[in-house]
Amino acid sequence: MKTVLAAVSALALLAAAPGPASAQDWSLEKAAAPYKGTQLNVVFLDRPGYRAIIKLLPEFEKKTGIKVNYEIVPYENSREKQVLNFTAKGDLTMALVDLVWIGEFAENGWIVPVETFTKDAAITDPKLNLPGFFPLLLDAFGSWGGKVYGLPFDNYSGLLFYNSCKLKQAGFDKPPATWDELLKTYAPKLTNADKKEYAYALQSLRGETQSADSFMRVLWPFGGSLLDKSFRSNLKSSASQAGLKFRQDLMQYMPPGIVSYDHAEAVNALAQGQVAMITEWSAFYSTLTDPKxxxxxxxxxxxxxxxGPAGRLPALGGFSLAVAAQASEKEQKASWLFIQWATSEEIAKPYVEAGGVSGRMKIYEDPQIRATYKFVEPMVASWQKGVPEFRPRFPAWPAISEVVAEWGTKMMLKEVSTEQGADEIGRRMEDVLKKEGYYDGKKPLLQ
Structure with missing residues (x-):
């Protein structure tokens, strides 16, 4: 973290350094003039934050004459699609980078460090203000090896969304404070299988949703973890097993077929009154407050x-936008202009009002924003406190994620016990890490 913050400070100085024009003279329109007509290509997801920026896109395109082409891709296919494009030297000019992909994307040279562009005052907004992002987000989503590669764009904190009316009808005037309380006190009273009413839904679709949003979510609060400090499996530890067994116990209060639930299904189950509670990303607030x-x-x-027994350790997730190394120089500079605009303090408020979640600290100081959006206070508290990187951010994660997704699903389906599943994941995971050179000193264990 210290290395990253030092890099951020250096970049901030570069961004503020005197250039050929004064800060008062800089404007997006002038900066974009040489790139008018440039076509940019990026992958977006079918989530509120992307719909929000799409709603605002005409403003950027009108000001700059730069066209942003986006393709809506399911999250589970988004990494693969980008990796294939980058390895084939395709047409993507920007990368959408999940926090667990940053190591892979950076080490393969698919994305360009921000310092490449901040050195050029002609294309760098003097109001860029990198320290204005939550440090946790800039570190986790956009930084690798002491360098900043991407700016936080679609930002998440795990939150408990709940139906206060259902809880009140069941005799509760507040939400559960602990997982144990949710399981033993709330869930039985909020579940009526005959009426197809359930207490809770945990998005658990096989893939990254299973490995990150379901499996990993129950490890940290119980004191467990995927790996120990030497990068060996920690899944057989009593704490990790406690979390995994808790998930198995909680399934009796979830809808049948929960292993096929992605984010959309979990959010819809709450939105339609089928479940009383979900733990989901802050970005889905706009979906749950939309009468449509x-x-x-x-x-x-x-x-x-x-x-949990280890304290309140919410999930952390999100994406950064980075410039693709395969793009031409002109496309790279135009992409940098778009990324600055899309993540800027200037459009943070309209972005939030359109359904996005900004990574900028300043916007959440706005009394109107804090009063209007119920998710702000718990989300900001988690980002200020700092939460564990509950998914490893190294390049080996995608391969490990597939292993966790396969055997995590088998655990939920009771095809294997939590102990058997931990054995399988541990053995296969350590094989991946061995091949990647994490046990022979070829790669550092920690970034």
């Missing part, structure tokens, strides 16, 4: 994720 997609707008409430 939600029946519980008047009953929706938000709280921090429940605490």
């Amino acid at each position: 997609t939600s029946k519980i707008t008047d009953c929706l409430a938000v709280a921090p994720e429940p605490a």
